[in-house]
Amino acid sequence: MRAECLLLIASLEREGGWSLLADPEAIRVLSSPLLSEDEIGELARLTVTFRANQNGGTHAAGCRHVSARAADAETLTIAAFRTAGSGRHPCQACGGGILASLSAEQREQIAGLAPVLETRLQQERENAAARRRMQELIRRADAIDERARRIVDGWHWYLEHEREAAAGYPVGVESVGVACSDCGATAAITFEPRALRVCFRCSQDAGHGYFRMPGEDDEPLPTWNHQELGYVAIALVALVLAGDDDTWCRVYGTRAADYRATADALAAFDAANPEPMRLTPDIRCGECGNVMNSFTITEPGGGKESYYECGTRHPDGRYGRSKKDDVDTAIDETLVRLLRQHPSWAAVPQLEPSTATLAQYADYLAAKIKAYDTNVGAASQDPGLSRQREELAGKMNTVNAIREQGALAVAGLTGYQPGLWFSATEPAFTALARALLTTLVNVGENKITISTPLDHGTPLYRTLRAREIRDELTELERRQQQLAEELAELSAAD
Numbered sequence: 001m002r003a004e005c006l007l008l009i010a011s012l013e014r015e016g017g018w019s020l021l022a023d024p025e026a027i028r029v030l031s032s033p034l035l036s037e038d039e040i041g042e043l044a045r046l047t048v049t050f051r052a053n054q055n056g057g058t059h060a061a062g063c064r065h066v067s068a069r070a071a072d073a074e075t076l077t078i079a080a081f082r083t084a085g086s087g088r089h090p091c092q093a094c095g096g097g098i099l100a101s102l103s104a105e106q107r108e109q110i111a112g113l114a115p116v117l118e119t120r121l122q123q124e125r126e127n128a129a130a131r132r133r134m135q136e137l138i139r140r141a142d143a144i145d146e147r148a149r150r151i152v153d154g155w156h157w158y159l160e161h162e163r164e165a166a167a168g169y170p171v172g173v174e175s176v177g178v179a180c181s182d183c184g185a186t187a188a189i190t191f192e193p194r195a196l197r198v199c200f201r202c203s204q205d206a207g208h209g210y211f212r213m214p215g216e217d218d219e220p221l222p223t224w225n226h227q228e229l230g231y232v233a234i235a236l237v238a239l240v241l242a243g244d245d246d247t248w249c250r251v252y253g254t255r256a257a258d259y260r261a262t263a264d265a266l267a268a269f270d271a272a273n274p275e276p277m278r279l280t281p282d283i284r285c286g287e288c289g290n291v292m293n294s295f296t297i298t299e300p301g302g303g304k305e306s307y308y309e310c311g312t313r314h315p316d317g318r319y320g321r322s323k324k325d326d327v328d329t330a331i332d333e334t335l336v337r338l339l340r341q342h343p344s345w346a347a348v349p350q351l352e353p354s355t356a357t358l359a360q361y362a363d364y365l366a367a368k369i370k371a372y373d374t375n376v377g378a379a380s381q382d383p384g385l386s387r388q389r390e391e392l393a394g395k396m397n398t399v400n401a402i403r404e405q406g407a408l409a410v411a412g413l414t415g416y417q418p419g420l421w422f423s424a425t426e427p428a429f430t431a432l433a434r435a436l437l438t439t440l441v442n443v444g445e446n447k448i449t450i451s452t453p454l455d456h457g458t459p460l461y462r463t464l465r466a467r468e469i470r471d472e473l474t475e476l477e478r479r480q481q482q483l484a485e486e487l488a489e490l491s492a493a494d
């Protein structure tokens with residue numbers, strides 16, 4: 001009996017005394033991701049023994065919440081317990097495990113961390129509550145916004161839905177002054193709440209802002225209710241629908257102004273800053289010489305077709321437009337033809353943009369992204385603007401990848417094999433490869449002309465071709481020598 005007691009005391013002392021007992025509070029504090037590794041400090045070396053259920057909950061071995069399919073007991077340091085598997089969470093009832101060997105000093109340290117954690121948990125709860133309130137605010141604002149948008153669109157079937165509510169709206173006409181989208185003269189957008197009628201009227205020409213399909217007698221279609229003026233009109237309607245409810249105003253009140261500010265800031269940025277380099281080929285309209293940009297049309301069946309367009313109406317009344325696939329195929333055919341004769345030219349270091357240019361481009365993109373972000377505010381959901389933001393982020397990713405791996409590698413040109421690629425049905429070159437391997441692509445009505453940095457007469461062509469010829473001559477000399485020696489041997493034998 002006495003011996004058993006001594007044995008028990010000895011084993012408890014070896015394990016660190018009574019602190020071997022489950023200490024829910026200590027494990028909760030030490031495992032919380034709201035405390036940093038630095039804050040945990042030396043305590044990270046303590047070990048915890050636990051059994052983990054399949055859902056990630058961890059328990060002291062004897063806890064009644066340990067499931068039949070729980071893993072065997074394991075022991076980890078607090079450091080490993082904090083990182084191993086993010087799904088791990090200590091049980092509230094038992095503390096999640098058994099903490100070994102806590103000294104009085106360590107207990108004190110943990111007790112000191114507890115109030116820090118409590119403050120952070122409180123902050124988390126407040127943040128979550130604020131997020132929920134904001135989501136609710138946005139949800140209510142979106143509901144009003146969607147109704148206002150449909151009223152601006154003016155589809156008769158939808159206006160019937162709103163007819164009943166409209167009876168309670170103020171009598172009269174709401175109006176806001178704007179600049180005409182066609183001529184820039186003063187114009188007005190008006191809303192008659194009782195009639196649910198939204199109109200645009202240019203002071204110079206009543207036809208402005210509307211579009212009639214040729215040869216049709218239907219009502220003219222509004223062109224003004226896209227983008228900025230559309231947002232002005234939605235605001236006019238939404239304020240009436242919202243009445244005393246200020247949620248719409250708090251969420252979308254500045255949207256039209258933010259849209260204009262962002263569009264202006266981006267245009268001013270473009271005017272002041274030429275793009276230092278290109279990640280796509282320089283494609284010009286053969287008629288007017290303007291840059292052609294690509295865009296994609298989603299067809300009614302869901303299919304997509306991409307085009308290059310110069311954005312200018314030519315004297316014959318048509319826009320310069322070409323299917324993107326046709327132009328890309330023409331570029332690829334030219335490049336494959338060129339590189340079949342000189343395969344190694346696909347990856348010559350001279351095609352790499354300089355470190356300075358890349359740094360300049362990264363700065364350019366960062367500044368343009370900043371111009372966007374500081375202005376976009378309530379207009380961040382606009383499809384056109386957010387697409388531009390995505391493109392900028394995509395370019396930044398590419399530039400970062402180029403700075404790490406080199407442009408030729410990112411463009412997929414370092415392992416170029418002309419023989420393998422010629423028959424491939426997939427596009428042979430990436431957009432970046434086309435950009436690196438062409439200087440100009442001129443898209444005429446019947447002819448696409450492609451200039452490359454490797455064309456006859458360019459400095460790079462002269463350098464590379466001279467090297468090629470020198471290598472070939474060296475090889476010929478070697479061969480000549482070989483033949484001369486062989487001949488000499490044959491003659492000596494006679």
Ligand SMILES: [Zn+2]
Pocket residue numbers: 058059060063064065066091092093094095096
């Ligand atoms: Zn438990």
Ligand SMILES: [Zn+2]
Pocket residue numbers: 180181182183184185202203204205208
């Ligand atoms: Zn006008």
Ligand SMILES: [Zn+2]
Pocket residue numbers: 285286287288289290310311312314319320
């Ligand atoms: Zn053109």
